[in-house]
Amino acid sequence: MKQMQVLPLSDIKIEDRFWSEYIRLVREVVVPYQWETLNDRVPDAEPSRAIRNFRIAAGEESGEFYGMVFQDSDVAKWLEAAGYLLQSGRDPELERIADDLVDLIVKAQREDGYLNTYYMLKEPGNEWTNLCECHELYTAGHLIEGAVAYFQATGKRAILDVACKFADYIDSVFGPEPGKLQGYDGHQEIELALVKLYETTGEERYLRLSQFFLNERGKEPHFYDKEYEERGQTVHWGSDFMVKNRSYSQAQAPIREQTSAEGHAVRLVYMCTAMADVAAKTGDSGLLQACRRLWNNIVTRRMYITGGIGSMAQEESFTLDYDLPNDTAYAETCASIGLIFFAQRMLRIEPHRRYADVMEKALYNTVLGGMAKDGRHFFYVNPLEVWPDACGKNHVYDHVKPVRQGWFGCACCPPNVARLLASLGQYIYTANENAVYVHLYVGGEANLTIQDHKVKLIQQSELPWSGRVRFTVEPETPVQFELMLRMPEWTDKSGVKLTVNGESCTIHTINGYAIIRRKWKSGDIIELDLPMPVMRMKGHPLLRETVGKVAISRGPLVYCLEEADNGKHLHQMYLQSSCELSVAFEPDLLGGVCVIKTEAERLSPRNWEDVLYKEDARNEYEPAAATFIPYFAWANRGEGEMTVWVREHI
Template identity: 55%
Template sequence: MVATINRSSFVPMKQVNINDPFWGPYIELVRDVVVPYQWDAINDRVEGAEISHAVQNFKIAAGMAEGEFYGFVFQDTDVAKWLEAVAYLLAKEPNDKLEAIADEMIDIIEKAQQPDGYLNTYFSIKAPELKWRNLTEAHELYTAGHMIEAGVAYYQATGKSKLLDIVCRIADNIADVFGDGPDQIPGYDGHQEIELALVKLYHATNNEKYLQLSKYFIDKRGTNDFFREEAEKRDWSSIWHNGKIHIDREYFQAHKPVREQSEAVGHAVRVVYMLSGMIDIARETNDESLIEASRTLWNNIVSKQMYITGGIGSMVHGEAFSFDYDLPNDTVYAETCASIGLIFSAQRMLQLEPNAHYADVMERALFNTVISGMALDGKHFFYVNPLEVFPQQCHGHNKNFNHIKPVRPEWYGCACCPPNLARLLASLGDYMYSVNDNTIYSHLFIGGTTKVAVAGQEIVLTQHSELPWQGKVSYELELEASAAFALAVRVPNWSNKTTIRVNGEEIAVEALLKNGYAVIERAWSNGDKVELELDMSIKRMKAHPKVRANAGKVALQRGPLVYCIEQADNGPDLQLVRLPDNAELKLAYNSELANGVYTIEATGLSVDMEAWQHDLYAANTSLPLKEKKLTFIPYYTWANRGEGEMMVWVKE
């Protein structure tokens, strides 16, 4: 079934110059600290950090060094994502030193590539006889996909084609190996990623083969029992251990064809990467059945399986979704990569249909889980993003909490999240604006200057944003000649009252609302200005009644920011705290935390343990309570002042 899609195209980051008091420092941090630090990390030059060996693996595969492969089977992706982040930085600002380092790395990668185009240091060095024999576990196509994304980004940023040529050879080799023809493999990867990467390669090269190959992997998934058939051929051997492999098709989202999957199940990152690929193919082919399947999966994730912070993946076992409304706060997984993948999916959904709901989710994940995944110094990172932490559990004998870190480590042996975060923040300009016919859509409130082609000319749009601290946003337009078009600005779901003025004159917002955007259609002139005033009142958020973990609890949100209480401000035993439903919530400015943030102050209650005169259990006894001053901080800032307890959802 084929239908016409209301396509939007995002304005590329090359046309967006971010100048924002909140996000500008983050991008500078990525440029000046994060990317150089991560280069040191993947070269094993960070004292005290887990060994990476990622660059050394390439040197060994290239014949430039002696040694054995070290790391995870997908270790190459740390290099690929680092190169992609570098590309986005170079697209915005020349840096000869950084570019020279990247070029040298690309030279090494070229030497490591095999004559047929195959590139994977694990199989080149450690297990060449197992190449393409364990797609279930070995991440071969996933690893290839990340290198393809790096190759496209580096070519678009610098115009240099060496890495693009390398990844085209990778893709050509994959096209030879996979398919339904004689001597081809009729399968797909255990970890989705190649699908969205091939669409990017198609856009960069206009080679239809890459689009069709991506479509093949999407269409083929779940239509056969490929992983079991593959396992039988190698006597059920596993790449992770000496025993036999156990295959749970739901974990790999291979239990049904993608068009029949109605719930997000299995490994969370794989789900949203698959969803991103599905949306890409739906958009390119006008496939209505794939569009509906994408909507169904998306809606299940965000309406039944997403944390208030934009985190997804509720259980450590399998880094996976569990079931609808199962959102524990203390054993949560909420991998940083999963929220990044959710942002990828949101951006793509906006290309299918401009709807502010997708941008609201993108903003929620970005302001909360994603930037919580990196310390304020740019050198420490979370893999897991809990909503409640009691450090004694993390360090004790309770194995259910081993995955929770009360402070961010310097690096990880499995370091997928830090470079993923770097490449997202470095490319933030790609997520701000899109154009649909004669309409410019503004999705994120991030200050800067953007060039947009609309109404037959290039418009310069300058946004000023005081978010997330104040609700003032403005847009100023520069254009050579008066022109008729529409500017659609998002009215966020957290703003109960939004005021919009055009050239100082207030307009009726409700009359202009369409799918969550105020669509302002008029003949625009040079110097026109649109001003927004967004409601930044503090919201007492409640969870769906079926979310058992949050029964009787409340969370605070102001604008896009979710807040939490932390031991550094409130002392230990946060489980004793109560927030009365009539407590006055006041803003206060803290100049010492995170270069200055607004906190929320309240007079709450706490159990008076000195007045508890009972044993472990007591009958017919009310809890003795006493007043306690409570300080709530933005969730993204927690764990930057040493180890301590933290809690998002507080008992009322």
């Protein structure tokens, strides 16, 4: 099967009223802040010592390993984000810092290619003895991804050579051949990273190794049992749940036999990303079918309206169909990022609106919500309802933070947000020799080569506040191809307007994309107007948490009530099913956002003094005004209540 091509970041320039500020924030604030944090120079943040671990491994300092067993991955993701920023534009100071980091990594790498500061410093000699729990191949995968991104940005081979040397060593250890380890990591990541290394180097053995790790997962006799016995039944995390609960790491059955999203959410979507990659590279239709099954289970039964996935704090995992509690939601930021990876890979195989709609939903809501407007505070967990008074008192909510944190002991999410936003250009378009697909409406310039013709595509977008989009096509010489424009699920299809050079076009769609087929000449202009009605969203009848409630959305954004606008006790708010919802752009609020306002009612506490329960009590309501803000913007004005779903009077 043939994959659509992703445009290199060097060929994408984002100039967008909404997104350019986030790209600037990542470049000027987020990445520098995270570098300071990784070097333990931010007083109020939890210590990382991730860079110090590398210095000790390189012999530049003395000391002991500190942090999580996967602490190296924070450094690798920082390098990956830096690589993406450098692909998008020159930054000599960032490149100098990254070069120094590369020098440190080169110095820390063992002669045989192995590189993992936890095992090198804390458990030398125990390498590859606890793959189920200890993330060795996971951290290796992030190192490879960082190396590929930095090599593509600079052309400097030092870090790519580190990655290849490590991958070659891994290939010498793992595989189906006698004498090799026939196992896999408890946390998927190496699989998708090896595909990137294969695409960069052309070395087939990296693709074969990725395929081996995928195919080996879940086989009987079980690898986890074997290594558990060989290491004397010792465990890293204090219990044997990772060994015994195989579905936690999607090892309960071979991947082609899995039909539902189980276990740790991040691991599942990282695995699916690799499955889609390998299916495309090898033509494995069975693997692609497994991807489709898992995708459908996630998005039709196990995904929050915000694009969050993984509903349970325990094990950061999926639970069962339609179990999506709002106030105890986990919805890890990394899981939505992994869902975006998965969606993009499926779009490359079979361009269909359903994948891009979910990619957009997760991006605008959970991923953006995972970072504060200042670029220095982050959410690991993304609930859809928060009652701060209960946090710290009711331990059911121990994982919920009512305000974003400066850093985390397990700090996977902040650098993940940085690397995704730094690489945003890779998610806007895909192309082949005959067509260009527009998946996200993000302003800027894209330089493409179509049938050996150079084409510049200039996009101007008013999303997420308005659905007006304009494209200017500038081929060097006239060339015929199809421009495929996504018709999002959130628009009113009957009201969509599409013109080419001022002339109205009849809209024909294929898989949710409007198709414009013509011989393009320089200066051709396409204007697309996507109506953006305010939508009252309802949950499936089997969603227990949303029965009798409504969520408000507009365009790609989910909205919420926040205490700062509506006062406390948001659970008392009711909307009439017929109430008018008005939209207003407020330039001085939260950096400039559209708010949605309406008349509402609030359940009255009158006549309930010193009484907890009453027989046949009649509810009394008071008039109230309700103001909804975009979900991604909540918790930027101090601590307070928040809710996405609101009770409704029918």
